[in-house]
Amino acid sequence: MDIGENIRHLRQNLGLSQAEFAQRMDVTKETVSRWESGRSFIRRNNIEKIRTVFGVPVEHLLGEVAPTRQDVKLPVADGASRAEGKAAQGEGVFPAYKVDRSASGTMLRYLAQAMAPADVAQRHPASFFVRLDSVDLAKVYPQGCLLLADQRMRPYNGCTVVAIVDDSITVIRRFQAGNNTVVLSTLGLKAPQPDLVLDKRRVRILGTVVWFQAGHDVTPD
Incomplete structure (x- = not known):
C-alpha cells in the first residue's frame, strides 16, 4: 500500500x-x-x-x-492521552467514550476518563471504557454503566465486543463467530434488535469487554 x-x-x-x-x-x-x-x-x-x-x-x-x-490508538482528546499514560503505569485510569452519531454512521466520541480497580488495570492495560447508553444489553448490564474493553484480547463466543461494522457503524453487542460469519446480538428486555449476521470481513473488533462498573465513575480531565 x-x-x-x-x-x-x-x-x-x-x-x-x-x-x-x-x-x-x-x-x-x-x-x-x-x-x-x-x-x-x-x-x-x-x-x-x-x-x-x-x-x-x-x-x-x-x-x-x-x-x-x-x-493504533482510538481517536482521543489530550486528556485521554494522559489517561492512557496512567493506565500504562498501572494507575488504572483509562479514557472513556460514548457511541455517538457521526456524518457517516456512529463512532466513539471521547467523554473524559475513568478509573478501574488496580488489579483489573494491571491485567488489561491496553483498554478503554465505553458508556452503554442503550438498553440493547439490558439483560447483562445496567443502562449507563461503563464497559472496559481490552483492545488486545481476542473475542470469544459469548463475549461482549465493541465493534465497527462496514467501517461506519460502531456497536456494542454479544459476539458469536462461525467459519466465515459473525453474529452480533443484543440481549434487551423489550423487543431486542435483530441479530446482525455478517461476513467476517465486514466486522472490525475494537475491544473485548472484560469489566463493567457504574457510569458515575467518569471523572473530568
Missing part, C-alpha cells in the same frame, strides 16, 4: 469519516480526500502530526504494511 491507502485504512480503522479525520488534523475534508487518492503531496509535518495524534508508527504510514487495530 502507498501512504494514501495507509491513511485511508487508518481512518476507516478508527471509524472516522473524512470530515472527522480532517477536523482532528486541522485540515479540510478535501485535503484528506486528496491525500487518500494520491492527488496531493503529504508534507512531513502532517505525517508527524498523524503519528502524534493517532499514535501510529511512521513506518506504518510510509511502508507497505497498513496499520492494524493493534497498532
